[in-house]
Amino acid sequence: MHWRALIRLFGLLLMLYSLSFVPSLILALVDQDGEWWVFLASLVLTASVGLLLWWPNDHCDNELSVRDGFLVVALFWALLGLFGALPFIFGLHLNLTDAVFESISGFTTTGATVIDGLDQLPPSILYHRQQIQWLGGMGVIVLAVAILPLLGVGGMQLYRAEASGLTKHEKPTPRIGETARAFWSLYLGLTVTCALAFWLAGMTPFDAVGHAFTTVATGGFSTHDASLGYYDSPLIEAIAIVFMLAGGINFTVHFVAWHDQDVRAYLRDPETRAFGLIALGGALFVSASLYWIGVYADGWQALRHGTFQVVSILTSTGFSTATFSDWPLHIPLVLVILSFIGGCGGSTAGGIKVLRVILLAKLGVRQLFQFIHPHAVLEVKIGRRLIQEEVLLSVWGFYVLYIATCLLLTVAMMAAGLDLESAVGAVFTTVNLCGPGLGEVAVTFATVDPVVKWLGIFGMLAGRLEIFTLLILFIPAFWRH
Amino acid sequence: MHWRALIRLFGLLLMLYSLSFVPSLILALVDQDGEWWVFLASLVLTASVGLLLWWPNDHCDNELSVRDGFLVVALFWALLGLFGALPFIFGLHLNLTDAVFESISGFTTTGATVIDGLDQLPPSILYHRQQIQWLGGMGVIVLAVAILPLLGVGGMQLYRAEASGLTKHEKPTPRIGETARAFWSLYLGLTVTCALAFWLAGMTPFDAVGHAFTTVATGGFSTHDASLGYYDSPLIEAIAIVFMLAGGINFTVHFVAWHDQDVRAYLRDPETRAFGLIALGGALFVSASLYWIGVYADGWQALRHGTFQVVSILTSTGFSTATFSDWPLHIPLVLVILSFIGGCGGSTAGGIKVLRVILLAKLGVRQLFQFIHPHAVLEVKIGRRLIQEEVLLSVWGFYVLYIATCLLLTVAMMAAGLDLESAVGAVFTTVNLCGPGLGEVAVTFATVDPVVKWLGIFGMLAGRLEIFTLLILFIPAFWRH
Numbered sequence: 001m002h003w004r005a006l007i008r009l010f011g012l013l014l015m016l017y018s019l020s021f022v023p024s025l026i027l028a029l030v031d032q033d034g035e036w037w038v039f040l041a042s043l044v045l046t047a048s049v050g051l052l053l054w055w056p057n058d059h060c061d062n063e064l065s066v067r068d069g070f071l072v073v074a075l076f077w078a079l080l081g082l083f084g085a086l087p088f089i090f091g092l093h094l095n096l097t098d099a100v101f102e103s104i105s106g107f108t109t110t111g112a113t114v115i116d117g118l119d120q121l122p123p124s125i126l127y128h129r130q131q132i133q134w135l136g137g138m139g140v141i142v143l144a145v146a147i148l149p150l151l152g153v154g155g156m157q158l159y160r161a162e163a164s165g166l167t168k169h170e171k172p173t174p175r176i177g178e179t180a181r182a183f184w185s186l187y188l189g190l191t192v193t194c195a196l197a198f199w200l201a202g203m204t205p206f207d208a209v210g211h212a213f214t215t216v217a218t219g220g221f222s223t224h225d226a227s228l229g230y231y232d233s234p235l236i237e238a239i240a241i242v243f244m245l246a247g248g249i250n251f252t253v254h255f256v257a258w259h260d261q262d263v264r265a266y267l268r269d270p271e272t273r274a275f276g277l278i279a280l281g282g283a284l285f286v287s288a289s290l291y292w293i294g295v296y297a298d299g300w301q302a303l304r305h306g307t308f309q310v311v312s313i314l315t316s317t318g319f320s321t322a323t324f325s326d327w328p329l330h331i332p333l334v335l336v337i338l339s340f341i342g343g344c345g346g347s348t349a350g351g352i353k354v355l356r357v358i359l360l361a362k363l364g365v366r367q368l369f370q371f372i373h374p375h376a377v378l379e380v381k382i383g384r385r386l387i388q389e390e391v392l393l394s395v396w397g398f399y400v401l402y403i404a405t406c407l408l409l410t411v412a413m414m415a416a417g418l419d420l421e422s423a424v425g426a427v428f429t430t431v432n433l434c435g436p437g438l439g440e441v442a443v444t445f446a447t448v449d450p451v452v453k454w455l456g457i458f459g460m461l462a463g464r465l466e467i468f469t470l471l472i473l474f475i476p477a478f479w480r481h
Numbered sequence: 482m483h484w485r486a487l488i489r490l491f492g493l494l495l496m497l498y499s500l501s502f503v504p505s506l507i508l509a510l511v512d513q514d515g516e517w518w519v520f521l522a523s524l525v526l527t528a529s530v531g532l533l534l535w536w537p538n539d540h541c542d543n544e545l546s547v548r549d550g551f552l553v554v555a556l557f558w559a560l561l562g563l564f565g566a567l568p569f570i571f572g573l574h575l576n577l578t579d580a581v582f583e584s585i586s587g588f589t590t591t592g593a594t595v596i597d598g599l600d601q602l603p604p605s606i607l608y609h610r611q612q613i614q615w616l617g618g619m620g621v622i623v624l625a626v627a628i629l630p631l632l633g634v635g636g637m638q639l640y641r642a643e644a645s646g647l648t649k650h651e652k653p654t655p656r657i658g659e660t661a662r663a664f665w666s667l668y669l670g671l672t673v674t675c676a677l678a679f680w681l682a683g684m685t686p687f688d689a690v691g692h693a694f695t696t697v698a699t700g701g702f703s704t705h706d707a708s709l710g711y712y713d714s715p716l717i718e719a720i721a722i723v724f725m726l727a728g729g730i731n732f733t734v735h736f737v738a739w740h741d742q743d744v745r746a747y748l749r750d751p752e753t754r755a756f757g758l759i760a761l762g763g764a765l766f767v768s769a770s771l772y773w774i775g776v777y778a779d780g781w782q783a784l785r786h787g788t789f790q791v792v793s794i795l796t797s798t799g800f801s802t803a804t805f806s807d808w809p810l811h812i813p814l815v816l817v818i819l820s821f822i823g824g825c826g827g828s829t830a831g832g833i834k835v836l837r838v839i840l841l842a843k844l845g846v847r848q849l850f851q852f853i854h855p856h857a858v859l860e861v862k863i864g865r866r867l868i869q870e871e872v873l874l875s876v877w878g879f880y881v882l883y884i885a886t887c888l889l890l891t892v893a894m895m896a897a898g899l900d901l902e903s904a905v906g907a908v909f910t911t912v913n914l915c916g917p918g919l920g921e922v923a924v925t926f927a928t929v930d931p932v933v934k935w936l937g938i939f940g941m942l943a944g945r946l947e948i949f950t951l952l953i954l955f956i957p958a959f960w961r962h
């Protein structure tokens with residue numbers, strides 16, 4: 001490990017991050033909500049720590065190795081999570097557990113919350129909370145599009161730009177920095193468009209920006225306890241559906257569509273196609289179930305709420321217009337399964353990711369055919385692309401660790417006192433970066449034991465870091481030279 | 482398909498099976514419990530149908546193809562399940578759903594029941610019920626040791642006798658018929674020993690034989706509603722533990738140990754070793770949990786009930802001395818996870834099987850190491866044996882289909898009205914061939930909707946036929962020439 005170079009990097013990062021308190025500070029001063037000192041203190045503290053880390057190590061700008069890369073990625077979320085929690089401690093007097101939970105939930109774009117009574121919070125604090133998710137989304141895009149494919153996490157090498165076959169051009173941009181800038185422009189563009197749409201549909205400018213932040217980031221924090229249900233507006237829900245789906249699509253695909261000015265790029269990408277079909281099929285199935293069981297006597301209302309909730313959970317956003325955990329029979333479980341599928345790779349969404357699920361399903365079916373034709377050589381393809389066995393094994397490894405992590409977390413949460421339904425709800429919603437759960441954690445994590453909250457923090461980090469990047473830190477061989 | 486040859490085979494099979502009603506008939510006559518006509522009618526009906534199937538096709542003794550093999554295996558369980566249900570219909574006036582559920586639960590060695598009030602049933606019916614499981618166990622041994630490895634189901638080619646590396650001798654016996662006879666002798670020997678042990682420990686001869694049948698078969702049917710808890714005898718429980726473990730070990734390993742007169746054969750087999758370690762670790766963890774939470778204030782009682790329940794669930798037997806679903810916190814979930822691991826391949830146990838779980842775990846760990854050393858060529862080994870990637874993919878296909886089947890069954894059972902806990906309980910206990918579940922099906926399936934019972938029947942058949950052998954029948958390509 002190049003420790004001093006790492007420390008220098010994190011010093012720079014914290015100084016940069018301290019600037020993110022400025023908008024909240026200005027908002028507090030303009031609004032005169034009395035919270036300006038919260039953000040000033042957070043800014044000064046974060047910048048000072050950053051300076052102290054950076055200054056003594058400024059000359060240590062070694063190239064970082066791949067091994068360092070894992071540590072950078074893991075610490076990025078953990079450290080920003082810690083400092084992003086400062087305003088919750090200073091301003092809302094949350095204890096450390098709650099403040100870190102809320103902040104990590106933001107940076108990982110999970111959207112689970114321990115705060116009850118959002119509508120009464122000072123606007124500057126609310127803004128800070130929404131902005132955390134937006135920044136987390138920016139981090140994820142770089143992570144998912146530029147870093148994970150390089151590290152080769154769980155089949156993510158499939159997304160290596162030069163190998164993706166998405167475009168006949170050369171890879172979008174040659175270096176991580178340029179890739180990041182190109183994708184951030186897209187992300188910013190989507191956010192601005194979304195904010196304008198929300199505003200035109202009747203939100204206040206404050207709410208429009210705040211919800212645009214967490215829609216495009218598939219984060220799901222809201223400024224109201226009732227989430228998007230607060231507005232009771234089919235138009236706002238429709239806008240949210242469009243931008244949640246956009247947030248759940250691979251940003252490389254967005255890039256190609258934008259670069260070529262051709263929406264057919266979305267249809268050409270097999271993962272985006274499958275994602276669309278899963279969303280459509282899920283929406284129809286859940287809506288039909290809602291109507292058939294009689295939760296909504298009106299077919300239109302069933303379709304409205306069914307579609308919104310399916311898109312919200314599948315993209316791991318977690319906005320709600322209804323408490324789905326109260327829906328009867330099989331519907332909550334279907335939504336839980338959709339949340340495990342998640343969005344596309346290279347997006348801000350959580351879950352196992354559509355491409356991996358396709359590969360898993362294709363392998364299951366292939367083995368059935370292998371039986372019927374024992375001597376046939378059956379290949380696995382995505383679109384016209386042959387998938388190497390090495391990648392298949394990598395996806396398998398990912399899946400095994402994903403499920404093992406979920407099982408162990410469920411056992412641990414039950415040991416900490418949750419019943420089965422709540423534990424399943426808490427695990428799926430944190431590891432898949434969703435937000436709302438089942439049972440006791442259907443709406444918030446406010447009432448659960450601190451141990452459960454820390455397990456949830458671990459789950460959110462594991463989910464955001466695609467399991468591998470976090471678990472690898474616990475392997476002794478990683479630390480040996 | 483060689484239809485007429487298949488029909489001829491099943492005709493012969495039914496005529497043979499009709500003889501299995503004779504012991505119950507004799508018991509009914511000796512005991513004068515008035516049920517002799519039930520078994521006479523079942524015998525005559527089964528034999529007649531068999532005769533009608535066999536007679537017109539007697540000249541059609543073509544060789545069967547591998548494809549026919551799948552159908553033989555699937556129909557074997559379904560058809561015997563149907564005819565084994567006759568005494569429950571004639572004697573207990575169960576409806577068709579309940580009678581078939583009980584019979585399929587027997588033949589698949591699951592042990593889930595719809596009957597409440599076992600202690601009041603006529604002995605001849607009880608005997609019939611116990612004997613079904615014993616016969617089911619005999620069928621499974623042939624299936625798992627001789628047929629599945631030939632068909633190559635989900636990595637079962639690992640168990641091909643000549644490839645197993647278990648023994649320095651040639652493969653145990655050259656042909657399916659001789660293999661079956663050798664393993665049935667072992668099975669019979671284990672059963673007789675177990676019955677003697679139970680009898681010496683204080684059971685009536687009737688109970689001793691009945692429980693020996695269902696212990697060695699890891700079936701779990703009992704002649705008492707309270708299961709083995711009826712005796713409240715640590716000695717009987719210890720005997721059951723030994724023979725449940727024996728039933729959960731690969732019969733090829735038993736064969737080698739018996740042939741070489743060397744118990745170290747068990748230690749030399751990596752799957753048996755892992756199975757032992759999982760049983761030991763699980764027993765210690767659950768016992769410690771029971772003591773720590775205070776379910777049993779006495780450490781000895783915690784160890785006694787914890788160990789018994791872990792072995793009973795891990796081997797998928799399902800005997801109980803306590804209702805584990807009432808145990809607090811994480812304990813039921815840990816037992817559910819153990820039931821998914823199951824016993825060794827080539828045994829009568831259910832579940833994913835220890836060897837497959839080891840391979841899955843090794844793959845997850847390998848992918849973590851592959852990250853740290855991206856260019857290393859890392860092999861997966863069991864003991865000293867290198868596992869081919871083809872076998873790994875086969876295991877993966879199995880696992881994907883196993884989990885997909887469980888998820889779909891859970892959704893379907895919740896759609897039929899079960900709550901999450903009961904649905905999880907009903908699915909794990911049927912697919913893993915366990916017996917007792919959670920929630921509403923913690924003890925019996927008596928109260929659930931008929932739809933749930935049929936889903937359970939599907940689950941038990943899918944679990945017994947290692948998923949593949951059942952699902953393959955639903956693939957159109959299987960039926961095309």
Ligand SMILES: [K+]
Pocket residue numbers: 109110111218219220316317318433434435
């Ligand atoms: K979210």
Ligand SMILES: [K+]
Pocket residue numbers: 590591592699700701797798799914915916
């Ligand atoms: K059983």
